[in-house]
Amino acid sequence: MLDVSAERLAELKSKGFLFMKDKEHFVVRIILPAGMATSDELKKIAYVADKYAEGKVVVTVRLNAEIPGIKYENVEPMMKEMEELGLVYGGTNVGVRPLVCCKGTVCKFGLIDTQKLCKELHDEFFEAPLPHKFKINITGCPNNCAKVQLNDLAFMGSPKNTLRVFIGGRFGRQSIIGEEICKIPYESAKDVTNVCLDFFKAHGKAKQRFGDLLNEMKDTTEYKEFIEKLKGFTVQQ
Numbered sequence: 001m002l003d004v005s006a007e008r009l010a011e012l013k014s015k016g017f018l019f020m021k022d023k024e025h026f027v028v029r030i031i032l033p034a035g036m037a038t039s040d041e042l043k044k045i046a047y048v049a050d051k052y053a054e055g056k057v058v059v060t061v062r063l064n065a066e067i068p069g070i071k072y073e074n075v076e077p078m079m080k081e082m083e084e085l086g087l088v089y090g091g092t093n094v095g096v097r098p099l100v101c102c103k104g105t106v107c108k109f110g111l112i113d114t115q116k117l118c119k120e121l122h123d124e125f126f127e128a129p130l131p132h133k134f135k136i137n138i139t140g141c142p143n144n145c146a147k148v149q150l151n152d153l154a155f156m157g158s159p160k161n162t163l164r165v166f167i168g169g170r171f172g173r174q175s176i177i178g179e180e181i182c183k184i185p186y187e188s189a190k191d192v193t194n195v196c197l198d199f200f201k202a203h204g205k206a207k208q209r210f211g212d213l214l215n216e217m218k219d220t221t222e223y224k225e226f227i228e229k230l231k232g233f234t235v236q237q
Helices: 006-014 039-052 072-085 114-125 186-203 210-216 221-231
Strands: 017-019 025-030 065-071 136-139 153-158 162-167 179-185
Touching (some): 006 017, 025 072, 065 072, 114 186, 153 186, 162 186, 179 221, 186 210, 186 221
Parallel strands (some): 136 153
Antiparallel strands (some): 025 065, 153 162
């Protein structure tokens, strides 16, 4: 078993290096915005996987890449070389986690350009500091391949380049089905996201998920004002 302090493990986890259950190696998470990578980026990922680990790459359920089997002595050199290569690692700290979207951009059912919206929101909000982790998902149509109701904030593509907005979902050991609040123009997605993040920053507690906060504040004036602010972006019929 590797002899590393709990503080050091927590520090590495915040940077995207997670201790594996064998208690000897680490896995690093590499961020692929909107689940996309160029062939050049894939070559770089394969290169560092061969050089610093076991030559394996795993695609995560949230469409990023993980390289398992990294020895502790390789962690710092790997960090340095990934930075030189332009590979972004992390996404495991508190705050906005890597965003997820379906392939609605190219899918025949897609009603919006999901990858474009996901990249726009990623560039604006990824790793924004918050009381706890916050997951944003985007799906291109009611087929709902990205399972938007299971995320803190999510958008579902709708006709005429509009978005249905869902808030407060989560899935895991405790689950909450997100509530649909309104339908907005595509162009209002960033504004809606800002409103949600500001509410979470203002009222959330450490380790409290957004859905739990919303349930806790359901009967307050602040919650009602928050919902009205979101509904203020509703698309005009």
